[in-house]
Amino acid sequence: VQLVESGGGSVQAGGSLRLSCEASEDTDSRYCMGWFRQAPGKEREGVALIDTGGASYADAVKGRFTISKDYGKKPLYLQMNSLKPEDTAMYFCAACSHIFCTSWRQYDYTYWGQGTQVTVS
Numbered sequence: 001v002q003l004v005e006s007g008g009g010s011v012q013a014g015g016s017l018r019l020s021c022e023a024s025e026d027t028d029s030r031y032c033m034g035w036f037r038q039a040p041g042k043e044r045e046g047v048a049l050i051d052t053g054g055a056s057y058a059d060a061v062k063g064r065f066t067i068s069k070d071y072g073k074k075p076l077y078l079q080m081n082s083l084k085p086e087d088t089a090m091y092f093c094a095a096c097s098h099i100f101c102t103s104w105r106q107y108d109y110t111y112w113g114q115g116t117q118v119t120v121s
Contacts, residue, residue: 001025001111003093008116015083015120021076021093021113028052028071032101034109035067035078037089037118044092046104048078053100061087083120090115 002024011017019035027033032051038044048067049056055067066079076093094109103109 001027001031001095003095003111003113005091005093005113005116008091008118010119010121011083013083013085013120016079016081017083017118019078019080019091019093019116019118021078023073023076023095026073027076027095028069029099030097031095031111032098033067033069033076034094034096034101035076036092036094036106036109037087038092038115039089042089044106046106047091049101049104050076051099051101056101058104080118083118085120087118088120089118091118 004022007019034049035047050067064082069076093113095111096109
């Protein structure tokens with residue numbers, strides 16, 4: 001599956017952005033989908049995951065970010081509210097070839113988008 005992200009940009013602290021991820025095929029009931037981010041000099045980290053059982057969030061973004069996807073060949077979204085400077089990173093959409101999300105490790109995700117930059121000042 002090919003993934004293409006969009007929606008990044010620059011925003012002031014406290015602002016909001018919505019990221020989108022378009023997949024080349026219907027991912028429902030086939031892949032665990034997730035959003036990861038990587039800041040300069042840091043490891044890539046999981047931000048939010050979603051599968052048929054629901055969504056999971058990293059502690060750093062709980063209550064501020066929402067991952068969602070409508071049924072069918074529809075985009076994966078990441079709504080980011082109350083953004084903080086520490087949210088600045090390249091954000092990646094990823095897919096794991098398992099129906100359920102069982103891992104936050106980037107190495108367990110096979111398919112990746114090219115990334116979209118989010119800068120919070």
